[in-house]
Amino acid sequence: MIYTVTFSPAIDYVVYMDDLKQGETNRSKRETYYFGGKGINVSTVLSRLNVKNTAMGFVSGFTGQALEEGLCEAGLDTDFVHLEEGITRINIKIKTDQETEINAQGAAIPKEKLEELLGKLDALSQGDTLIVSGNVPNTLPKDIYETMLARLDGRGIRLVADATGPLLKKILKYRPFLIKPNKRELEELTGGEIRTEQELAVRAKALQDQGARNVLVSLGADGAYLLCEDGISYRREAIEVKAVNTVGAGDSMIAGFLAGYLKNGDYRCALRLGVAAGAATACSEGLAEKETIMELFQNN
Numbered sequence: 428m429i430y431t432v433t434f435s436p437a438i439d440y441v442v443y444m445d446d447l448k449q450g451e452t453n454r455s456k457r458e459t460y461y462f463g464g465k466g467i468n469v470s471t472v473l474s475r476l477n478v479k480n481t482a483m484g485f486v487s488g489f490t491g492q493a494l495e496e497g498l499c500e501a502g503l504d505t506d507f508v509h510l511e512e513g514i515t516r517i518n519i520k521i522k523t524d525q526e527t528e529i530n531a532q533g534a535a536i537p538k539e540k541l542e543e544l545l546g547k548l549d550a551l552s553q554g555d556t557l558i559v560s561g562n563v564p565n566t567l568p569k570d571i572y573e574t575m576l577a578r579l580d581g582r583g584i585r586l587v588a589d590a591t592g593p594l595l596k597k598i599l600k601y602r603p604f605l606i607k608p609n610k611r612e613l614e615e616l617t618g619g620e621i622r623t624e625q626e627l628a629v630r631a632k633a634l635q636d637q638g639a640r641n642v643l644v645s646l647g648a649d650g651a652y653l654l655c656e657d658g659i660s661y662r663r664e665a666i667e668v669k670a671v672n673t674v675g676a677g678d679s680m681i682a683g684f685l686a687g688y689l690k691n692g693d694y695r696c697a698l699r700l701g702v703a704a705g706a707a708t709a710c711s712e713g714l715a716e717k718e719t720i721m722e723l724f725q726n727n
């Protein structure tokens with residue numbers, strides 16, 4: 428079975444405007460919202476690709492209720508821990524000719540609620556896949572992912588991790604099956620700007636040397652690079668699409684990659700489906716639908 432864990436799910440509130448002027452009253456042309464957060468996005472795209480999974484994490488308040496109901500209406504299986512205080516965060520995505528994001532901290536997670544989530548995860552066993560994604564509220568200790576994974580260590584769970592620098596670095600020793608830094612995150616993790624393809628390969632290898640089994644580096648409109656555990660690497664250019672909203676492209680890529688890999692264990696095919704899913708979300712208003720992903724997959 429596949430599980431995603433999102434410590435801080437979000438309602439992504441997207442506002443479209445011509446221009447953003449700091450220090451002034453700005454008005455949007457139109458706005459929309461999506462139920463998001465990294466693990467939730469992975470769950471949504473996996474479900475759209477007919478890969479059964481359960482979305483776990485923490486929700487609270489009226490936004491949490493809306494998110495849980497919305498996911499349920501969309502046919503997702505969820506198993507959230509409910510917090511009694513605070514609200515599930517609202518992340519602001521401002522679309523001008525650029526994308527500006529304000530990601531909130533999210534509700535504080537008390538110790539007993541954290542324990543409730545860890546208790547649910549105790550049911551995972553050999554052959555299960557666990558995807559841990561996204562930021563954690565700053566009220567939690569910075570080593571929370573590490574604490575969680577230490578508890579799950581040695582059970583034969585396939586681990587996938589997508590988080591920013593310090594959170595990710597601490598869990599490499601648990602030998603995650605897959606990590607997916609984007610270029611900026613890889614630079615932050617391995618010390619400075621990456622200027623060449625050769626440098627990219629060296630930096631990905633550095634993360635593998637620290638414990639990651641497979642390293643998938645997403646490069647936005649430049650495609651992706653995959654370094655596999657057997658030492659073979661693949662480079663795939665992005666599929667040319669008209670980008671509308673790239674929020675969730677990375678999460679979609681993880682979902683596509685996993686859906687492909689779980690079918691036949693073929694890394695090249697997994698990367699191809701991951702790149703198609705990323706591009707499909709980039710050219711969609713929200714997360715990609717299956718038809719768009721499969722069309723891009725088949726034609727590229």
Ligand SMILES: Nc1ncnc2c1ncn2[C@@H]1O[C@H](COP(=O)(O)OP(=O)(O)O)[C@@H](O)[C@H]1O
Pocket residue numbers: 609610644645646647648649650651664665666667668670673674675676677678680701702703704705706709
């Ligand atoms: N503008 C784009 N055109 C085509 N494909 C894209 C575009 N942006 C992202 N993608 C695809 O989605 C993947 C993930 O996007 P990226 O922006 O690198 O991830 P993240 O959202 O985690 O920063 C990329 O590797 C690429 O394959």
Ligand SMILES: O=P(O)(O)OC[C@H]1O[C@](O)(COP(=O)(O)O)[C@@H](O)[C@@H]1O
Pocket residue numbers: 435437439462463464465466468518530531560561562563673674675676677678679
């Ligand atoms: O947990 P974080 O790092 O604050 O990120 C949360 C945001 O990431 C997203 O999941 C999008 O992630 P990607 O663009 O990296 O795929 C949004 O839905 C959400 O608002």
